[in-house]
Each structure stands twice: as structure tokens, then as C-alpha cells.
Amino acid sequence: MSREIKFIPFFVRIGTICLPCRYPSASVELVDNVFGDSRGLQRFPARRSLDPLSLNGIPMHHRIHAAYHQAKFSRSPCAWLFIDGVPIEEWLNCHLEYPSLELHGLSLMWLLDEEEDALAKRRFEPAEDGTSTPVPLLVCGDDMDFDCFVLMTEQVIDGEILHWRRFGVSVSDGLEVGITTRWDAESRPVSFSLGEFREALEEFYRLMKA
Template identity: 45%
Template sequence: MEKISTIQYQPGFARAPYDWIAINGVAIEKWCAERLNYPDALSLGLAQIWVVDGDELQLARRRIMPGEDCSSTVVPILVCSDDMDFGCTVVVVEQLVIDGTVQWLRWGHSLSSGSEVGITTKWASSGAEPLAVFNQQEFMECLNKFAPE
């Protein structure tokens, strides 16, 4: 299983540190660049804090919260650091909750924007093997550390 945590981190495009998701101690965009073989991820921001539109931000925060057992959700995880919205580059993962785990099955780019982010997605991986498997309790502990707006 992968370890997920919240860290204080200053991405290269930011002027200050933020609460940020880390996987195995690595900032999420760096983890994505390496694990997904997607170097462009290094210029992207964490969707759960880096979105300026309030409705889009709340959508990103709701979707990453694990649903019922055996349910899946398309979750925006990274967004364009310049535009800071769901109208530009949005990296999404298909997130499955099963047997006390949160699994990221596959990743891709959302072709739909705004409140429809992820409805139409160009998948970059097959989902044959999960990209990451997290302990659901640890996953929730990480998310609960984000300060509410």
C-alpha cells in the first residue's frame, strides 16, 4: 500500500507553503510525474486547494472523499497552476472504495470542464492494475487535515 499524508509544501509556482497531499512522502504532482510517467504534472496544482472558483473547489473536495464500499468516482486531483480552474488541464483519477481501501485505478485528462469535470475523460491508463492503493482510514486522516475555507 501507498502512504498518503498531508505535508507543508511550497510548489515551484507558489509564493508560500500550503497543506499539500504527499504520497510516500513525495508531493502529489511529483509522485504523478514519476508514477504516471507524466512530467507535465510538475507544473500542476492540487485541485483540492488550488482552484479559485468556490463551486469547483467544493466539487474537488467532495469527490475525493471516499464514497460507499464498492463505489467509484472520477476525482480531479491536479489542475493548471496558472488558470486555477476546471477549464484548462485537469488530471483525474478513477477512485474505487473497496474493503477498507481507496484505490486509484486509472488516470486521465478531463475533456469536460466546470461542474462536469471528469464526466468525459480521456484515460491515459487502462486500470488493469491500480495506480495506488491506500488504507481508507489513513486516506481520511490525510483529507481531514485540510483547513476548511
């Protein structure tokens, strides 16, 4: 006998599991019934990973750190950024549902031109509180420049929180990357602790020089 689980809006979301292998564009939200009965956790299919939220007044952010990673298009491991323990290109592939994002490289590592590389590093660096910066996140794994596909985010600093407020594809190229961007209609924001984000960048650059 099959049971139908109806969606009830009175719940608290407490986590996300991305399933990049069997379901490359899906995730599963774990939700807890606020009525505290014995049904426990329920699983509901979700199009994307969770937006930042607050639980009992405590802000919950995505985790970010740096480590070595060998991307699908790379011949060897190199310094990389991870979100919630997943390589950034794979995590964004799950979060945004863009085609083949897992085949794109982190701009901080995957640019050949020195000026473009310096620009990416400047844009990634958190700016002053209350500001926003267009940041190039991923570039073509083959071209390794800003003249092909470039995934952008609007990076916003709000006190001790760093937001990737929205995502899109740069229309302008080269050193004008991100000046003209086709932003997604659905923003799908992501938030990090500003302190942890800075620590991740510091560790990334340390691994690059190691």
C-alpha cells in the same frame, strides 16, 4: 569485466525509490531473490513506481499524509498532500510520466472558483463501499480552474482499501469535469489504506484553517 544481470520472474518486490531529480520519469525497483542466496538485493530499472501488491498475504499500500509544501509555482507554503513522502504532483509526475505534472496544483487547494472548489472536495471524499468516483487530482498551476488541463483518477472504495484505479485527462470542463475523460490505456493503479486516506484529508483541512 562487466556482468549482465538477467531478469528472472521469480522475485518479490519490496519497495520503490523515485528519482525525480536526475531521472524525472524513472524509478528503481528493489527486489529480493526468493531463493535466499547471498546475492541480496538487486536493482532493476523501472518505468514507473510499483503497483499495490501483497507480501506474504499482508497488503502493502502507498502512504499518504498532509503537510505544508511550497510548490514550484507557488509563492508560499500551503496545505498539501504527499504520497510516500513526496508532494503529490511530483510523485504523480514520476508515476505517470506525463509532461510537467510537477507544475500542476492540487485541486483541493488550487481552485479559485468556489463551486469548482466545493466539487473537488466532494469528489475527494471517500464514498460508500463498492462505488467509484471520478476525482480531479491536479489542475493547471496558472489557470487554477477546470477549464484547462485536469488530471483525473477513478477512485474506487473496496472495503478498507481506497484505490486510484486508473488515470486520465478530463475532456469535459467546468462543473462537468471528469464526466467525459480520456483514460490512459495503461491503468497504473495506486492503493491506500482507507483509514489513512481519511486521516490525511482531515489533517489537510486542519492545516488549511490553521
